[in-house]
Amino acid sequence: MRLNLNIPAALCSLTLWLASPAMALPEDSSQPIHIGADSASMNDRTGVTTYRGQVEIVQGTMKIRGDQVELFRDANGEVNRIVSTGRPAEFEQQPKREDPLTHAYGLRMEYLVNQQQVTITEQARVEQGKDTFTGKRIVYKMNEAIVDAFSSENGDQRVQMVIQPKQQGGEE
Template identity: 60%
Template structure:
């Protein structure tokens, strides 16, 4: 059982480089996972980390109180992070600032390169920010879609976009 668990954890770790599709050197960086506890279900392919979870690979950082890694034979397919807040950050390219996302729940679909942030969602890139009840951020296309609340609370999407500096 111990050798089997080691093999599955190794497989999970080897699949994590698929997560970093931003800076090319991110994929070449070691992956560091820290948590208070980890539980692996061999049948479902889901590893659950709990307690101050942090996953780091290059500029990509995922933090949460609880993080689920869903993997298949093809590697990690999905990461779900929850917390108050759960956090995600990555630098899209050398010429762009670090993108940071916050919310109570984040669902990162690795193959689609898309993070869906819900409940008190916020995405910051440089001095620009987007807030709403739900934000869908497509990293590959650099598209942010923000949605307000459907309830009577009436939370609206808020965006703050700074003016571009003028060339002198």
């Protein structure tokens, strides 16, 4: 089953969850990238660098964690795809200074940098504040502000959303 959500303003804050200069803190993209792992293997011929063992990539407020993270470079040496796997793989970032951190989890995450698209598969979950969004697979097209959420083929994992009401009068 597929649920295609063209995100209205009320849900926008739920889905602002991956690095994009327009959707993340502006200073994030100008920060150095720090990578920590138990091991790393770079293949100049294929353009793939594989990090293994408690991998953490940090750039400003953006963090990617996984058991294994692969960075794919194009012919110009630019990173064009990042794949993180783990139990679970994790992503976090603060989309705007006034917003809470957004967290995403799944057994596999693939970020297509040039398309500004993230696909989370297997036990996919996104949390921002007290709001949650889950499914078998979640695809977020950042430039279009569109989320496609998918349940499992056999229906044992359906798309679920929990959106908390806005507090009145500045109460929290």
